[in-house]
Amino acid sequence: MTENVNDTIMKMVKNLKASGQTEIVNNFQFAPLKRSISSSNSNESSFDEPTPLKKLKQESKLDLSYIGSPREMRRLRADLIEARNTILSLENRISHMHGLRKQMQLMFDEENQILKRQQDYDKKSIEELENQLQIIRKREADVKRELAEVNNKYQLLKIKTSEQVEKLEKSLEEFKEESRLIESEENSIIPGLERKIAELETMLEAAEEDAEAQKNLAVELEKQLFEKNAVQRDSEIKEQALQKAKLYIKELEYAKENVLEFQDQAKTQAYKLANYIEMEKENEQLKEENVRLKEEVRNKLLLEEEVYDLKNRLTKFKIQEKKLTDLQVQETQNAMYLNEWRAVARGICESTESDSALPHLLRSTVERLQQQELTLTSEKVELESQLKTVSHEAKVAKSELEKNLKLLGELKTTGEQKQSLIHRMQKKLLLVSRERDSYRLQLDSYEKDLTLCAITTTSSGSGPNQLQAQKERIENLERIVEGYRDMVNKLENDLQNAQPTAHTDTVPVRAEQISRLQDEVQHLKYENEQLRDRRDELEIQLESYLVGHDTLQGGQVLHLANNPLAECLAQRENLVDKLEQEVEKLKRKNKEHGGGN
């Protein structure tokens, strides 16, 4: 074995040397090409092969040292560098290609897997489809068979039905014959009816049976219902029991919790019990302390109360001290006033007696003075009343005086009037006496004429006519004279009437008349006013009764603010506004059009 091994190792060494030599020769001639080929070959072969190549490079480097000319060496070196660069770039490319190859392989693997999966899926689907196809074929065969059967059945049925039809036709004919027979035999109706009745009875029986069956069914159903109800009740009772049990469980749980709590508490209590004696001692101590503190508190309260009381008293004392000083001041003042008053009283009483008798004296003097005052006031009142009476009398006298003065004025005016009247009368009298004188003269002349005429009548023939005329004239004149006499008498009477009235005392009568007339005037004025008021009232009433005028006689007029009239007006206003807007719009448009033209 060992020999064999040694042989193989030897072989390997020899081979290596030989190959190394050949490659060195190659390296001289086509180093870059061979390597590129080898590298391209290595791509196809396994991935681990580049390592021996590298070893070869190292060997070639070592071999270059002994080659001759330096120019060749330089060229070779440049070549070598170039070759190395190309080797590096090729290695890069190789690694890149390896990466690509790996990616591609991965992709191919994935695609392969996908395709395999799809193939499996397709295979399955194909199998399924084949199965389906077979099933469908089977069904087709079945259906065909069924069709044949159905056709057979149909043929049979057809035959049967045709037979039946024939039979029925026959029976129809028979029936017809029978009916004809029945028609011929009228009596045969009764048995038919009887048959019908029998049939109906059978039907009735059947119905009754049915009813009984129904009843039985109903009874059974009721029983079932009852059973079911019982079952339901049982279940309800059970549910209730369950709930009760649940509640009981809850209670028990609660009790359990309570027990745990109680256990804890018992533990604490036991602990507390252990400390009880100490605590009791402490308690006693504390109680004693408490009593002591309470007593102290009580004492403190008492002291506080005392302090408060003393404070109050102090304030009161202060106030009273103030009052005391005030009162002392007042007292001194009062003593001064008293002395003054005493001096005054002594002055009034005009006595120099002791102070004790002074008030009595003063009182007596005061009383005396009061009495004096009383008498004086009474005298004064009397005098005042006298003054009043006197002044009243004076007023009366004044009024009388005024009246008398008025009367005097009136009398003067009347006297003047009368004097003027007398004057006028005298004038008239003068006129009248003159007239009388003239008339007397006339009369005398007439008498003269008359005497002359009487003389002439005796002498001439035309006497009776003249006499007649003169008589008439005389009568006329006498009448005139009579008239004048009457007038004179009347005037004289007037004069006489006027004279006595002027002299008599008519003043009081006139005053009465005047007052009466004044009263009348006032009364009439009052009536007038009343009538005017009434007229105004009536006018107002008339106005109120004027048709169509709705005047308010007190009170107010109310209406709903939202009445139909207001609404209507608002609508109308809106409409008017809208129309105005439209008009304006149209006007504007018109203007625009006008401007455009």
Place this chain on the structure above:
Amino acid sequence: MTTAAQKAKSAITLKGSAEIVCDYLNYGINSILFQRGLYPPESFKSDENYGLTILMSTDNKIKEFLSTTLGQLKGWLVDRTVTKVALVITNVKTLEVMERWDFNVEYEGDANCGEQTSEKPLKQIKNEIRDVLKQIASSVAYLPLLDCLCSFDIQIYTKNDVALPSEWTEAEPANIKNAQSVKMRSFSTNIHRMETVVTYKNDD
């Protein structure tokens, strides 16, 4: 006991009387609105009351307005503060008052005697109301034609001491120039007496 019960049965209370008056006004005003052609006739629906067929408006606005106004009026009638109810028909264009229907209210009986009741039979009152409504319906014959756009308002004349409810305002009394007036029949519930007068503008 029985007589008292019977009395109570047939008696009309103050509120009942106010109700009767308001019912009359409702029918009367609707009748006037129809007769005077203030609203289109197709917006009216006939209603049977007082033994008459009266056309009542189906316009919701008018119905609401009348119910509000008459509801308030009922309260005032019970309080005895109303003296007159006026239905004023106005020309919308010129604001001229064309017609005024006065419903004068007078109060009868003693107001201070506690629960005021009336023994007047309801049938008699209804008959009286029917007569007035007939007169209103026939008034179209002599009233001038309202050939312009008109609308109406209801004014209530009250005494001075009336508190103004919300949505109510004071109004001016409506005067008619060149007027002529016709007095209708009156009816009474023995608590309220209602006199109806129409005053209209004379065209001549």
